[in-house]
Amino acid sequence: MQRSGRATIADVAEAAGVSKATVSRFLNHRERLLSPDIASRVEAAVAQLDYTPNPMARALSHGRSRLIGLIVADIANPYSVAVLRGAEEACQAAGYLVMLFNLGNDAGREREAIDALAGYQVDGFILNTLGRGTALADAEALHGKPAVLVDRRHAGMHTDFVALDNLAAMRAACGHLVEGGHRELLYITEPTRGVSSRRERTAAFGACLKAVDVTGEVFESALGDSDALDAALLALRRRARRGRRAAVLAGNAVVTLRVAAAMQRLGLRFGEDLGFVGFDDPEWAPLIGPGLSTIAQPTDAIGRTAATCLIERLRGLEGPPRQLLLPGALQVRGSSLGG
Amino acid sequence: MQRSGRATIADVAEAAGVSKATVSRFLNHRERLLSPDIASRVEAAVAQLDYTPNPMARALSHGRSRLIGLIVADIANPYSVAVLRGAEEACQAAGYLVMLFNLGNDAGREREAIDALAGYQVDGFILNTLGRGTALADAEALHGKPAVLVDRRHAGMHTDFVALDNLAAMRAACGHLVEGGHRELLYITEPTRGVSSRRERTAAFGACLKAVDVTGEVFESALGDSDALDAALLALRRRARRGRRAAVLAGNAVVTLRVAAAMQRLGLRFGEDLGFVGFDDPEWAPLIGPGLSTIAQPTDAIGRTAATCLIERLRGLEGPPRQLLLPGALQVRGSSLGG
DNA sequence: TTGTATGCGTTATCAT
């Protein structure tokens, strides 16, 4: 009688002795009055048959799927995962399910990802993408569906945007280091080209230097080039003088890892030889040397906020694109104290 | 003319001057002959309209969705993420999309997760769940859909199973430590109750001890109880004697982190005071002390294998449940050498 | 080989 063992709305209607339309109304339009007699009969039938509406049929007919497409630049990146975690949680709580698409750092697949997800009628997108390329030129590419950007902006996209307050975070980091007597700062970042968050942090670093008597440099650390990184660290070390200590700022956890490896190679000690503060607060930060000072991003909140943002739009919220910048939290450990 | 800007099969049919059925056949049953004339007309129309079948409508009608439900115990766990990564990749490559459900370590939601995913007509499940509770008693709960278990078995579930070869891995770890002169071993694991992988590793540890002149103990490390852990490590340290060194085996990366924190608290040195090998090979392992020796799990392969396994079943592969045990790789670093 | 008609499970537009 019932395909795949599941009760359909027709079964419920029959059991309750009413029409399918009535059952559908009972489920979706609780606000409209329906005679208490019928309502209770439908309710009983639903309970007895353990009926659950088929979301796909609902999506086909009604146009909305209660699905949210989450596109992530690289699921190997702990930051992406942390955001994903918060977003998925908020979606679940709001009755949405997440469809995941991992780009694996392949910018060329952005379009493919969006199309695939749109095919499944996702109601909206959460995008933590690469930023390079103009694949997502505009709403056109999004099939008219709302989206929220996380961490990285896209030029020309009029969507909500959620990220760390990079400027404030950088101020906190620099301020802390300067207070500790550090006067020679080196900001190490992954190559900034095209990635808005990296550009913003680099710019913020520059801005933080202006006010004070501090020398700052920026170093772009590429994936395989550990020699250049070693050289930069050694040069920084040489610039340190009494009362004018030197410190490294790492732009994210990936850089932090590279720096930690380099320090080990070079036999340099965090805190003693070079101060250190890094963006992102990985679980292992306390265990490296005297403990690495960090700026902890509220990744969970970022993910939740992004999802909430999107869901508000899905519920009809109008208005210009919003920017939600969440504050980071400075975690002071040995690497920015010793010496 | 077209809702939501997308071309439908009807549009293609009209453009090609054929019936919808013909278009559908052209798309799905390439094998059956269709007159070259019509075929080319349909092909042209498809290309011109940039037509893509609506997967939801297809699922509703045909019963299959090309969706795979991935239920993960805790997305905060790097192991889960690593597996997820491999699985998602393989699914994408095979033309499947992943629907994600994170349990957030809440075993009570297993059933909810399966039902929600089944509602969207997922074709099958990849399950990396908690193992506790009998929520997934049997195929009944899976709505008749095939599933593959990752890392953790469920009693009474007749499904394929993919995991690390725990016994071989434990042998490699113990063998390496014994070769290095370690005779007092302490295996530290998260509480094993109900979790098959933890039980198996613990059992394997016991098996490895029998053959040789080695003293072994097992310690279950609970989340907040760092005092007990400290005590266990100190006791182990005391048991070490000349020519009979002591070493810790950590059951996974979570435990490794706890042990590393404890060693720091206690002022003990890896390699010197206590040997160490841990399951899982987190990126930060080389940076702790002299480098932590580990057993690297082929997480990516595990995820890919699980997905492949499932997809084979979806393609109709019959036969009894398979067990795929993948080998780990011993990574020797300072923690198991020094002293 | 191709077209017609029906069903998949819902929602929504009409009547009543």
Add this chain to the structure above:
DNA sequence: ATGATAACGCATACAA
């Protein structure tokens, strides 16, 4: 207030 009925987009018996 409730019940027929037509979409939604596609696949598939069945007919031709």
